[in-house]
Amino acid sequence: MARLQTQASYQDRLARVTDFLYEHLEDDLSFDRLAEIACLSSYHWSRIYTAMRGETIAATVRRLRLQRAADRLANGDLDIALIATRAGYGSTDTFARAFRDMFGQAPAAYRAAGSHAVFRAASAAANAHGFPVSIDTLAPQRCAGIDHVGSYMQIDQAMGRLFAELAARGRLPAQPAMTGVYFDDPDNVPETELRSRACLPLDDELAIEAPMVETMLRGGLYARLNYTGPYADMRGAYRWLLATWLPASGYEPAEAPILEAYLNDPREVPQSELRTDILLPIERAS
Known part of the structure; x- marks a missing residue:
C-alpha cells in the first residue's frame, strides 16, 4: 500500500x-x-x-x-x-x-496541402467514397474516464490524469487502449466549453472512484473511419464523414457521442503516422 x-x-x-x-x-x-x-x-x-x-x-x-x-x-x-x-x-x-x-x-x-486539405477537397467534390469507412458492430465497453472541458486538442491532459489515477491503484494496463468521447460540436460550441472524456476500457470490476467517472461506451453499429495523420487535421475528416459520407450511406446517426480510438502514441511516432479510428454511432435509415 x-x-x-x-x-x-x-x-x-x-x-x-x-x-x-x-x-x-x-x-x-x-x-x-x-x-x-x-x-x-x-x-x-x-x-x-x-x-x-x-x-x-x-x-x-x-x-x-x-x-x-x-x-x-x-x-x-x-x-x-x-x-x-x-x-x-x-x-x-x-x-x-x-x-x-x-x-x-x-x-x-x-x-495548403495537409491531410485536412485532402478531406476538404473530397467534401467540396461530394466524393463519398474517397476514404475507407467500415460498418462494425461493437460490444458495450465499461471504462474508467476523466472529464475534460476545453479544446479537444488538449484531451491528453485528461488522459494523463486518468493514467495517474489508475497507476496509483496499480491497475494501469501495460498497453492501455485509450478512447476519447466527444460530446459537443466544435463548430457550434465555444472552445472553452467543449466537453469530452478520456476513457480506458477495464476488463474487471475495479471500483471507479472520483475523480474518475464510470462510463459505459455504447454497443451497436458504428461507422469506422481509419484516419492517419495529425490530430489537428481531424476536423476536416469529421466534416467529410458527416456531410459527405453519411448522407450517401443509407444510415442515420444514433443518439450517442462520437468516439476516437487512439492506435499509437504521439510520443513515439511522427505526427504524420498517428493512427486514429473515428467511430460514428449509426443506425439503419428507416
Whole structure:
C-alpha cells in the first residue's frame, strides 16, 4: 500500500506539471518553476519526469506547442509569423525547421496541402467514397474516464490524469487502449466549453472512484473511419464523414457521442503516422 501511495504522489506531482504546461504553454517556462510545481529536487525532477512519462520535459513542451501551431494552421488563418511567436520561436525559419521535423511539411505547405486539405477537397467534390469507412458492430465497453472541458486538442491532459489515477491503484494496463468521447460540436460550441472524456476500457470490476467517472461506451453499429495523420487535421475528416459520407450511406446517426480510438502514441511516432479510428454511432435509415 505504501508503495502505491508513493507512486500516486509522484504521478500527482507530474500531473500538476502537465496542467501548468497547458495553462502557460505560450509563456516563458522556467525549469526551476516546474520543479517547484512538482515539489521535487531541481537536480533530479526532469530525469524523474523523463523516466515516468517516456519523453523529456523539453520534448513535451515542443510537442504541445507544435500541435497547437498545427491546429492554428489547419483550422484558422492566423499569420504564420504570429503562430511561430506564440509557439515560442524567435524566427519563422527556426519554427519552420522544427515544424517540418515533426509534421513532415513546412508550415505554409501544411496549411495548403495537409491531410485536412485532402478531406476538404473530397467534401467540396461530394466524393463519398474517397476514404475507407467500415460498418462494425461493437460490444458495450465499461471504462474508467476523466472529464475534460476545453479544446479537444488538449484531451491528453485528461488522459494523463486518468493514467495517474489508475497507476496509483496499480491497475494501469501495460498497453492501455485509450478512447476519447466527444460530446459537443466544435463548430457550434465555444472552445472553452467543449466537453469530452478520456476513457480506458477495464476488463474487471475495479471500483471507479472520483475523480474518475464510470462510463459505459455504447454497443451497436458504428461507422469506422481509419484516419492517419495529425490530430489537428481531424476536423476536416469529421466534416467529410458527416456531410459527405453519411448522407450517401443509407444510415442515420444514433443518439450517442462520437468516439476516437487512439492506435499509437504521439510520443513515439511522427505526427504524420498517428493512427486514429473515428467511430460514428449509426443506425439503419428507416
